Amino acid sequence: MTDETAVKRIWVFIEQEEGRAHQVSWELMGAATRLSKELEGSQVEGVLLGYNVAHIAEEAYRYGASRVYLIEDPVLEKYRNLPYSVGASKLVQKYKPEIFLIGATTLGRDLGSSIATRVRTGLTADCTELAIDPNLKILAATRPTFGGNLMATILCRTHRPQMATVRPRVLPLPEPLPTATGELIRESLDLSEDDIPVKHVGFIPREGGLNIEYADVIVAGGRGLGSPDGIKLLEELAGLLGGVVGVSRPLVDAGWISYEHQVGQTGKTVRPKLYIAAGISGAVQHRVGMANSDFILAINTDPNAPIFQIASLGIVGDLYEVIPELINQVKAMQQGTERS
Amino acid sequence: MHTVVAIKQVPDTTNVRINPETGTLIREGVPAIINPYDLHAVELAVRLKEHFGGKVTVITMGPPKAAEALIECVEQGADRCILITDRKFAAADTLATSYVLARAIEALQEEGPIDLYLFGLQAIDGDTAQVGPGVATRLNVPLISYALHIESIDPEARVAVVHRKTERGIEVLRTRLPALLTVLKEIAPVQRAPLPNLIRAARYKPEVWSSTDPVPFDQDQIGIRGSPTVVGRAYTPAPRQAGDIIRVSELGLQECVKRALQNVQASGAVDLASIVDAKRPTDGNGGEHS
Ligand SMILES: Cc1cc2nc3c(=O)[nH]c(=O)nc-3n(C[C@H](O)[C@H](O)[C@H](O)COP(=O)(O)OP(=O)(O)OC[C@H]3O[C@@H](n4cnc5c(N)ncnc54)[C@H](O)[C@@H]3O)c2cc1C
Ligand SMILES: Nc1ncnc2c1ncn2[C@@H]1O[C@H](COP(=O)(O)O)[C@@H](O)[C@H]1O
Numbered sequence: 001m002t003d004e005t006a007v008k009r010i011w012v013f014i015e016q017e018e019g020r021a022h023q024v025s026w027e028l029m030g031a032a033t034r035l036s037k038e039l040e041g042s043q044v045e046g047v048l049l050g051y052n053v054a055h056i057a058e059e060a061y062r063y064g065a066s067r068v069y070l071i072e073d074p075v076l077e078k079y080r081n082l083p084y085s086v087g088a089s090k091l092v093q094k095y096k097p098e099i100f101l102i103g104a105t106t107l108g109r110d111l112g113s114s115i116a117t118r119v120r121t122g123l124t125a126d127c128t129e130l131a132i133d134p135n136l137k138i139l140a141a142t143r144p145t146f147g148g149n150l151m152a153t154i155l156c157r158t159h160r161p162q163m164a165t166v167r168p169r170v171l172p173l174p175e176p177l178p179t180a181t182g183e184l185i186r187e188s189l190d191l192s193e194d195d196i197p198v199k200h201v202g203f204i205p206r207e208g209g210l211n212i213e214y215a216d217v218i219v220a221g222g223r224g225l226g227s228p229d230g231i232k233l234l235e236e237l238a239g240l241l242g243g244v245v246g247v248s249r250p251l252v253d254a255g256w257i258s259y260e261h262q263v264g265q266t267g268k269t270v271r272p273k274l275y276i277a278a279g280i281s282g283a284v285q286h287r288v289g290m291a292n293s294d295f296i297l298a299i300n301t302d303p304n305a306p307i308f309q310i311a312s313l314g315i316v317g318d319l320y321e322v323i324p325e326l327i328n329q330v331k332a333m334q335q336g337t338e339r340s
Numbered sequence: 341m342h343t344v345v346a347i348k349q350v351p352d353t354t355n356v357r358i359n360p361e362t363g364t365l366i367r368e369g370v371p372a373i374i375n376p377y378d379l380h381a382v383e384l385a386v387r388l389k390e391h392f393g394g395k396v397t398v399i400t401m402g403p404p405k406a407a408e409a410l411i412e413c414v415e416q417g418a419d420r421c422i423l424i425t426d427r428k429f430a431a432a433d434t435l436a437t438s439y440v441l442a443r444a445i446e447a448l449q450e451e452g453p454i455d456l457y458l459f460g461l462q463a464i465d466g467d468t469a470q471v472g473p474g475v476a477t478r479l480n481v482p483l484i485s486y487a488l489h490i491e492s493i494d495p496e497a498r499v500a501v502v503h504r505k506t507e508r509g510i511e512v513l514r515t516r517l518p519a520l521l522t523v524l525k526e527i528a529p530v531q532r533a534p535l536p537n538l539i540r541a542a543r544y545k546p547e548v549w550s551s552t553d554p555v556p557f558d559q560d561q562i563g564i565r566g567s568p569t570v571v572g573r574a575y576t577p578a579p580r581q582a583g584d585i586i587r588v589s590e591l592g593l594q595e596c597v598k599r600a601l602q603n604v605q606a607s608g609a610v611d612l613a614s615i616v617d618a619k620r621p622t623d624g625n626g627g628e629h630s
Contacts, residue, residue, distance in 0.1 A: 081473070081482075110486070112473075113438075113468075113470035113472075113474050113477070116435065117435065117478060120568075122435060123434065125468040125469065126468070146351070150574055150575070150576060151576070152571050152573070153572040154569050154571060155569065155570050200511060202512030203510070203511055205508065206509040216610060284577075288577075295603075296580075303587070308582060309582050311583055313586070313603045313604075315600055316586070321593055330601065330612055334613060336613065
């Protein structure tokens with residue numbers, strides 16, 4: 001039998017809402033699995049809090065968890081800081097994980113800092129890269145600072161767990177193993193509704209339901225559009241490609257389109273298969289949000305625009321000529337396959 | 341109603357430049373500003389004071405220069421400002437920062453009751469969004485992060501209803517007071533400072549607290565000693581490998597677009613031709629929660 005206390009536990013917080021896991025949890029599970037290969041004696045485990053959520057543990061095993069710690073309690077039905085942070089901290093104190101990874105969502109950012117404060121450890125926010133330092137055998141968590149101008153690798157040498165948050169879509173989603181199973185450990189919370197000072201009294205769902213983080217194709221425009229009408233052109237191409245519209249920040253600041261569409265450091269991080277950047281210069285704050293796209297097609301009138309430094313293919317030209325032509329040719333391709 | 345606001349002075353990251361040879365930050369000439377979110381927090385506190393009476397106290401931990409930021413808060417309408425400054429606080433991470441701010445707030449609590457704590461969502465120099473939640477946890481007061489709007493607040497009954505923005509929409513939360521909010525910019529539009537405030541600010545000197553006086557901070561929990569995280573290495577991000585650049589002026593429009601589409605197809609990233617009858621993902625949750 002393995003010595004339980006010697007296991008170096010790499011934990012992933014499994015974020016869920018209404019019984020459905022957030023994909024960032026599995027992205028983190030993939031990262032944890034990679035870290036575990038570099039850290040001898042380590043094991044990937046999930047932490048799941050909620051009410052009627054036990055089924056998610058099965059999914060966690062398939063994404064690489066060998067064990068899931070589960071706290072199910074009615075007070076955990078909807079996320080609130082106090083019961084979630086108390087519950088997760090209790091698990092940390094009992095099982096003493098080496099590393100604890102959390103998604104940098106609104107939930108994860110609210111929760112992560114509270115756990116780190118309760119257990120008095122370090123937390124590195126919004127990491128873009130996680131590795132094990134080959135000499136120190138500790139987590140090397142890399143994140144952009146100063147508006148994405150600088151990358152800093154943060155270490156937490158003496159305090160445990162070493163905590164980090166990572167934004168959705170920064171890490172790739174691993175392939176699940178359909179047959180994998182694991183061990184479920186149930187723990188209790190011992191808090192009652194009366195102990196919790198915050199109550200949910202309503203919810204206003206977001207209109208439109210745009211989800212640019214998880215789009216496969218993004219057609220993005222920047223200040224080069226020149227006028228809000230240009231967005232219609234982006235929408236037309238995006239529609240053809242089954243994609244969504246993204247923008248650089250000035251367009252949101254100008255009120256041409258809602259914040260939900262903004263890509264970059266203060267917007268969304270995206271990782272589409274195809275990112276078309278039209279009339280976007282490629283400032284570092286924009287690039288940090290999209291540089292992980294599989295294929296970047298840049299369209300810009302200025303051959304020296306920095307976006308070309310990261311584009312898989314760059315077209316020096318006017319977007320008002322290039323995009324309509326793209327629309328024509330894509331339509332022709334799609335009609336071609338329809339006929340055959 | 342007594343509101344305490346925590347603000348941070350930050351470099352204006354719009355103007356940050358990196359020395360390409362050393363990969364280090366060029367700090368000279370970078371203007372310092374009040375963290376933009378914190379401005380809105382101060383504004384909210386001032387609006388609440390106008391409505392309910394009471395006072396606004398602003399605290400910051402930072403270098404002596406951060407006094408400038410506090411003076412600006414007085415211009416906005418803050419009554420009392422405290423600068424917590426000492427060499428010993430230097431190189432604090434979020435854990436050490438939340439310790440100092442929470443401890444300072446406890447000292448203020450001893451002087452009289454506080455109804456609300458306001459923090460910015462995040463400071464733009466680090467974007468960590470950790471200090472507010474950390475302080476709430478230390479003070480054991482309810483936390484509402486990503487606060488967008490205060491629907492109602494009743495200092496007598498000690499309750500507030502606050503809107504919190506998440507990826508899926510807006511949560512309407514009722515909290516007991518005192519509570520700690522980390523705020524988005526929408527929480528209160530910043531108004532121009534009225535003249536009497538400017539006059540008062542011109543003469544105002546913030547209170548200065550050190551690491552020992554009036555609050556004897558635990559020296560093991562402040563500054564670099566109190567910070568579990570350290571920066572191992574800093575570097576400028578490596579650029580992604582650039583591909584070909586083609587010009588409409590040389591190849592012509594049709595040829596450029598044709599090549600672009602061929603390139604996309606050849607990369608295998610997406611099969612453009614197969615996206616017939618493309619459906620736009622309309623499910624609000626679709627990918628977010630698998
Ligand atoms: C703290 C901070 C956070 C930030 N966060 C973000 C963020 O999250 N996301 C973001 O995008 N930005 C962000 N920014 C802003 C960022 O620094 C840039 O200002 C912004 O990305 C520039 O947008 P742009 O490329 O659309 O505009 P510009 O830089 O003005 O570029 C417009 C481009 O369009 C080209 N162009 C003009 N006409 C045409 C035409 N007809 N056809 C083709 N090309 C044309 C021009 O050659 C130019 O390259 C942030 C800045 C700061 C300081
Ligand atoms: N040194 C500081 N002094 C006072 N308040 C701070 C300090 N650092 C952070 N804060 C507050 O915490 C918020 C979040 O900062 P951060 O966690 O660093 O992103 C800021 O908007 C401020 O309200």
